[in-house]
Amino acid sequence: MxxxxxxxxxxxxxxxxxxxxxxxxxxxxxxxxxxxxxxxxxxxxxxxxxxxxxxxxxxxxxxxxxxxxxxxxxxxxxxxxxxxxxxxxxxxxxxxxxxxxxxxxxxxxxxxxxDANDSSFQISDLINAISGEGAQNSSIMDAISKYGGQFGLDQNSDGKVDISDAMSAVTKNSGGIGGLFSKLFGK
Structure with a gap:
């Protein structure tokens, strides 16, 4: 990054x-x-x-x-x-x-x-660089919860996007957590 x-x-x-x-x-x-x-x-x-x-x-x-x-x-x-x-x-x-x-x-x-064809940059790398550790991670998860439903990230249709949706996305082979972030940010 x-x-x-x-x-x-x-x-x-x-x-x-x-x-x-x-x-x-x-x-x-x-x-x-x-x-x-x-x-x-x-x-x-x-x-x-x-x-x-x-x-x-x-x-x-x-x-x-x-x-x-x-x-x-x-x-x-x-x-x-x-x-x-x-x-x-x-x-x-x-x-x-x-x-x-x-x-x-x-x-x-x-x-x-x-750009789906540009593998040199992953949005998850930027999120990791921005968030680091601690409270900022919860803020990013809050944003994911807020915007995630708009991007089809609510995997279990419970009206919110949370860690269970992330786990479901990972187990459905949708690109893992990087895929989750990519969907959120439009990649």
Whole structure:
């Protein structure tokens, strides 16, 4: 997961970072790496702050991935602040980097998550990276319960999506828990 994010950051960092005169060449790689790591930490923060609905909407493709998207805004603000602090970039230069990279990286992640022919990215990897351990896992399960019925995840037709549905999905050879998450996020 982290390698994929780093590759995407490098791919989209050329225009926003490498060709940016406001960023010294000796800091290009560090700025790109910071953008990559800030996405995971930002998504973790959104999840821990109760923004699971926003994340679910993001990966369902129900929202635009531009500066009007709340997830893009939060991640861009976080990266802008970090670039200003760590690399002494002006707020304009830092927000230009964030605005040039965050929507493109998230757009590519969502595209890969929804592309059944792209096995390089699994939505379950992102969920694991975001959720880590503990309370965030219960928030993700709450989101699955909330949205799962809409995606046919209620395996036992009891009106809710819970661990028994996950177990049923696994035993029915529907792709395991990764398949469950893939259905939730539209892959």
């Amino acid at each position: 982290f390698e994929q994010l780093t590759q995407l950051a490098q791919q989209f960092g050329n225009e926003a970072v490498v060709k940016n005169d406001a960023i010294p060449n000796d800091q290009n790689e560090a700025v790109i790496n910071e953008a990559s790591s800030s996405i995971i930490s930002g998504l973790q923060k959104i999840a821990s702050d109760g923004g699971i609905d926003q994340l679910a909407g993001l990966f369902q493709g129900n929202t635009n991935l531009d500066s009007s998207n709340p997830v893009v805004q939060k991640l861009s603000e976080q990266l802008t602040g970090t670039l200003g602090e760590k690399f002494n970039l002006s707020s304009d230069a830092a927000s230009g980097v964030a605005g040039g990279m965050i929507p493109q990286i998230l757009g590519s992640l969502v595209g890969k998550a929804k």
